Amino acid sequence: MTETLSPRPQTDPIATPAETLLAWYDRNRRRLPWRAEPGRRADPYHVFLSEIMLQQTTVKAVGPYFSAFLTRWPTVADLAAAPLDQVLSAWAGLGYYARARNLHACAKAVVARHGGRFPADEAALRDLPGIGPYTSAAIAAIAFDIPASPVDGNIERVVSRLHAIATPLPKAKTEIRQRAAALTPRLRAGDFAQAMMDLGATICTPRSPVCGLCPLDAGCTARALGTPSLYPVKTPKTAKPARTGIAFLAVRADGAVLLRTRPDTGLLAGMTEVPSTPWSRAEEVPASPAAHAPLPATWRALPGQVLHVFTHFALDLAVWRAELPAQTAAPTGHFWVRPADFGTQALPSVMRKVLVHGGIQAAITTSRAR
DNA sequence: GATACGTGGAA
DNA sequence: TTTCCAAGTAT
Numbered sequence: 001m002t003e004t005l006s007p008r009p010q011t012d013p014i015a016t017p018a019e020t021l022l023a024w025y026d027r028n029r030r031r032l033p034w035r036a037e038p039g040r041r042a043d044p045y046h047v048f049l050s051e052i053m054l055q056q057t058t059v060k061a062v063g064p065y066f067s068a069f070l071t072r073w074p075t076v077a078d079l080a081a082a083p084l085d086q087v088l089s090a091w092a093g094l095g096y097y098a099r100a101r102n103l104h105a106c107a108k109a110v111v112a113r114h115g116g117r118f119p120a121d122e123a124a125l126r127d128l129p130g131i132g133p134y135t136s137a138a139i140a141a142i143a144f145d146i147p148a149s150p151v152d153g154n155i156e157r158v159v160s161r162l163h164a165i166a167t168p169l170p171k172a173k174t175e176i177r178q179r180a181a182a183l184t185p186r187l188r189a190g191d192f193a194q195a196m197m198d199l200g201a202t203i204c205t206p207r208s209p210v211c212g213l214c215p216l217d218a219g220c221t222a223r224a225l226g227t228p229s230l231y232p233v234k235t236p237k238t239a240k241p242a243r244t245g246i247a248f249l250a251v252r253a254d255g256a257v258l259l260r261t262r263p264d265t266g267l268l269a270g271m272t273e274v275p276s277t278p279w280s281r282a283e284e285v286p287a288s289p290a291a292h293a294p295l296p297a298t299w300r301a302l303p304g305q306v307l308h309v310f311t312h313f314a315l316d317l318a319v320w321r322a323e324l325p326a327q328t329a330a331p332t333g334h335f336w337v338r339p340a341d342f343g344t345q346a347l348p349s350v351m352r353k354v355l356v357h358g359g360i361q362a363a364i365t366t367s368r369a370r
Numbered sequence: 371g372a373t374a375c376g377t378g379g380a381a
Numbered sequence: 382t383t384t385c386c387a388a389g390t391a392t
Contacts, residue, residue: 050388051388051389054388055387055390056375056377056386056388056390057376057388057389058377058378058379058386058388059387059388060378060379060387061378061387062387093377094376094377096375096390097375098374098375098390130389130390130391131390132389132391135389135390138388152387152388153386153387153388154387193388197388200388201387206386206387207380207385207386266374266375267374267376268375268376269375308376308377309376309377310377311374311375312373312374312375349376349377350377
């Protein structure tokens with residue numbers, strides 16, 4: 001009688017994979033800043049903020065940014081009321097800056113459409129800016145315990161190994177989503193999703209998975225085949241093209257540096273940058289780069305260059321520096337910023353590298369660096 | 371469906 | 382040094 005009311009032990013031969021995994025999760029869950037205490041539901045705003053930050057980004061990198069954002073904007077209404085440029089400067093260094101713009105737009109939409117409370121509905125979440133199929137399912141499951149089935153890179157890997165799916169990604173996504181949904185329990189769907197992610201992050205890792213510690217190892221086809229690290233199969237990636245350019249570092253006698261704002265679409269949209277030539281393929285370098293300088297000056301090429309790898313190309317930037325008198329006015333579209341005020345700017349990592357290369361210290365202050 | 375979109379750490 | 386990758390989304 002009573003034993004039918006107790007959770008099945010992990011060794012129960014008729015336990016489902018979800019039951020086995022949840023039992024493992026109850027003993028091995030990671031403690032993360034955005035997670036609630038065991039048995040409690042996390043704040044939807046915390047789940048939202050962490051999920052956006054964690055897109056294609058490591059837990060380690062997100063940590064300080066999550067804390068900084070939560071301190072500065074404790075509620076979604078606070079975030080919605082913030083100026084976009086403050087959100088961008090707080091995000092600087094974390095990458096994929098469209099996320100920050102969408103984060104802000106989403107906060108405003110939650111206030112406008114939903115009275116400042118995240119909807120407990122996967123489809124309504126999916127309609128918000130920056131929230132796609134993964135994030136809507138993750139928030140629904142984790143914040144509201146709705147039996148949704150988020151599929152991130154971890155879960156793709158775990159599921160593709162459990163079933164030894166030979167179809168390469170991204171073609172296999174449909175099958176993986178179906179398999180993941182079939183595993184998802186009606187109860188504790190949020191814990192199940194986080195358990196799958198924890199398993200993928202700590203046991204079922206991309207390289208050298210620790211199958212000997214895996215709670216699902218008895219039911220894993222890839223493990224049975226002896227080749228877990230072969231999954232998921234992926235289509236080969238194309239090589240990154242190289243681009244090159246020259247950054248113009250104008251330094252005023254009072255120490256201020258000449259900067260400008262990038263266009264609000266495309267790469268590093270709306271972020272602050274050191275003015276430069278266009279970034280082009282090596283064979284298309286402008287004949288007279290000085291024509292692209294923001295103002296007339298005695299430009300001197302600094303030794304070395306700044307190398308930075310974006311998602312889809314590698315950038316090799318030379319830095320030319322010029323010293324200007326203290327009263328020099330900023331050309332149209334440009335502005336002077338003292339290093340002490342860099343913290344107010346949305347300076348992406350590549351531009352901090354340019355500033356450091358050009359001998360401007362104080363350029364290394366981001367949430368990441370702190 | 372393919373491509374654009376950052377960054378820094380690990381092997 | 383090079384490659385891969387980390388809780389994806391928008392177009």
